[in-house]
Amino acid sequence: MELSLIEGDVAFDVADKIVESMKEDLVGRKIKRRGDMELFTTNALKKAITEIIDNGSYDLLADIEASKQKGEPYKIMFVGINGTGKTTTIAKLARYLEKNGYSSVFGASDTFRAGAIEQLEHHANNLNMKIIKHERNSDPAAVAYDAVEHARATHKDVVLIDTSGRMQTNVNLMDEMKKIKRVSQPDIVIYVGDALMGNDATEQATKFNEVIDIDGIILTKADADAKGGAALSIGHVIHKPILFIGTGQSYDDLMEFKPEWMINQIFDEKAEA
Template identity: 45%
Template sequence: MFDGLKDRLNDFREEADEAVEEVGEDQETEEPRERSDGTRQEPEEQDGDAEIEEGDGEDDGEGDEEEEGGLRAKAKTLVGERAFIIEEDDLEAPLQDLEMALLASDVEVDVADEVVEGVRESLVGEKKHWRDSKNELIDDALREALVDVVDVDGLDFDSYVRDTDKPVVVVFTGVNGVGKTTTIAKVAKRLEDDGFSSVLANGDTYRAGANQQLSEHADALGKKVITHEQGGDPAAVIYDAVEYAEANGVDVVLGDTAGRLHTSDDLMNQLAKIDRVVDPDLTVFVDESVAGQDATNRAREFNDAAEFDGVVLTKADADSAGGAAVSVARVTGKPIVFLGTGQGYDDLREFDAEGFVDELLEQRE
């Protein structure tokens, strides 16, 4: 999962490591070096980790050579304790390559710029110590920059279901063919594993075969499904499911809807009617991780037209690029809730931003 992105990030890390190593080696000498602004940077003075003690003022004429040799040895030790400063020019090439790597992985342009800027701000102009691990300097900067764009405070689905008055009504929206119905079945299985009952509602009343598809999942999971005739009112179907849940003590209503684009006025009006009639607790947008920047753009446009609460990205297991997973939360301001990682009912993974970034930056050899 996201192997292409992992490889590209690793290439940047190695390139940046080499650049930082060269900076430190250059500044280990006593020669001044030129900064990017044209001024001269003198070698760093000792950082206080050790001090050369002055003598007591007595000079007996003996041991001068021994004392001089001792001072030289101590000074050499202090060189190893000196700090060095990374200038912007030192990382210009690696940062350009990082930006191109992110764009090649379908990361949205503004998000890629933000990641690069975050790495730059973390490294450039800061005093670094030779005793610090160069690998850790780069990894920490990149990790922080990625977490900043991926981690959007918001929906913890499991906690929300547990803490909200029942029945909890969740409506799933998105474009055609991205796996909404299968995702609903996976969520139903997850809820069951957590001790919550659910009822499924087919609000996709226009697609031929939608009733059959959802009913097959319901049968496989032992769940009740509420359906109407093809062409019926989606809001009425989900409303009936809510009434069923209230009457039978069911914890969660999972409502499917027809696939649509944000430009489909009639279908968007249906969502508005569902909001008025049912007032769902949560609306979840579903799209394919493999759609990359298209998924990110659709999420942005859809959220502008009919605001949702969270995102599910399906087919993440088949996605090498990972651009949608990096971008969609930052672009919409709404968190990724789950990743679909296969066809089985258990193939639904809770999204954890820090864990996701840690996987992208797996330990290097």
């Protein structure tokens, strides 16, 4: 079982915890019929996985509403490395918020990567959202500050701040991210990870969490991750909740994360609506 979990991109510590939990449930238990063995084992595994996945919850909409009642925009800062679908995820979350009655403004604080501002601007145009941007290579923290001030002036409910998909080993760029956080004072920092990256996504989340203190996780490409290892490991290792999962390419393909969905994926059961 432990080897199977590790081969499925589950972090070693997490695989070890799952196996230990199963041992507690199964070792010494009397089974009357041979056919019950599979059922008991499966139920023990489901229980162990449910405990691993459950890292608390974060009621994003309730927090946004609380900020709105105070007359303050709710500020979300997105972090993660290039190629994980971070910019598209920001656009998906903007659509999700719009469907729930909240307006958003984009802050294009990824001023380093070629095409990053244009990519966010493309999404803003598609969704008819306002984007605050500066020239390429300008100060990312200044962009975030201006986005927050624009939201205050125009009574936008939420500020969605994109940041450079910097590698977690680059000290200078990580310091720049700390500056963005210090200047924009985000209400929540969301790490966007690629479910298909398996243990790499978990290691990256750990580094980002050490530097900037992540509050929640969005996993992209979760629909294509047959192994489920990243979803099992990432939240547990940094003890932060998975808020949403990306399930496709369209703006509506963002789903609130529920542990039952992950269990259904792992055990190939029909997901509940």
